[in-house]
Amino acid sequence: MALFLIFIGYLLGSFPSGYLAGKWLAGIDLRLIGSGSTGATNVLRHVGKWPALIVFALDVSKGAAAVLLAKSLLLDESWQVLVGISSLAGHIWPIWLRGKGGKAVATGLGVFLGISWKVGLSSLGIFLLILSFWRMVSLSSICAAISLPLLMLLSFQSKLSIPYLLVSLVAMSLVLWRHRSNFRRITSGTEPKIGTKAS
Template sequence: MNAPITLLLTLLAGYLLGSIPSGWLAGRWLKGIDLREHGSGSTGATNVLREVGKGPALVVFLVDVLKGAAAVLLAKTLLPPLALGAATDWWVVASGLAALAGHSWSIWLGGKGGKAVATGLGMLLGLVPLVGLACFGIFLTVLSVSRIVSLSSVLAALSLPLLMLGSFAAEGSGLRPAYLLLALLTTALVLWRHRSNIQRLLAGSEPKLGAARQVDP
């Protein structure tokens, strides 16, 4: 298989992995509902938690994490033999971003989906595991204090570029522009997908986890 076809298939695989509608399937199979028409309208794990239950929400969260990790790990496996040199980083990053796009705008759900937090975590775990774990730690810490999922997601996303820069310094590997760009784009995507949540946070009206209405990350 020649290089252009491999690159194209890697990007396509990333998008299709990300677009697997795990939350929508949980709602449809277990409750006979379309999550796009219930709660926040998101197909992410928090809306599954509210509308379907804790067990299904955990499974959806794990599947969404695996989608992001699988996209990056697949690219890491397929691309090195192409001898792309420094460009390999950029193509691996592109595959991760394709997974995020697939999760947020799934082809199977008419361009709808979740807000890319769990899939973004998986992508980071596949790319730079320590950065992914650090982001998840920030998310859990903020959530334990605030009980607000969206606030936890936003603060974890904002910390990502700094954590990525810190990882370069810790490894002594020098700046990896593709990875830094990925961190910045991921932060921008999460903030964009949470723009309505941010408005409610600023207004003091964003509900807490376990309240009657919880907005999905």
């Protein structure tokens, strides 16, 4: 059952919500324009605000559903983490899109909302705070990802969960790796901000 849920988590994560929004609403393949990501930010820049919000909500739901499904079937923390990571893998490397998906930010948020709503909401708060000052989704995502291990330690300080701490480190690493080109643009001052078109 647990192994089957890992497969289900991957399938949930690989649902191509951003790609479908681009195809259905704008007749475009998001993998070929802008950042090449199928996530909500690329949808925002090339399809529109409301489609981006819907894609964001769907992507968050994918990660949360995977973890909550594992919890509902009384799987232990290690299996919950593996199911959550499989949903992140599905989002980044979706089988339907030949392995070219999003950057794991929204789906990662969903995973942490499923694990601990306090950690999930705190990371979202950090994301929104950085976004309000610098108006760069990528920088906000990077800062929120870096905060995850610390937030996990603070949330579970009375009873540290090693699997939950490990998944925060894995999620942080995945987000940082997926944003490596953004980081280079941030340091060079060429990263686009909200309200500007990506080149």
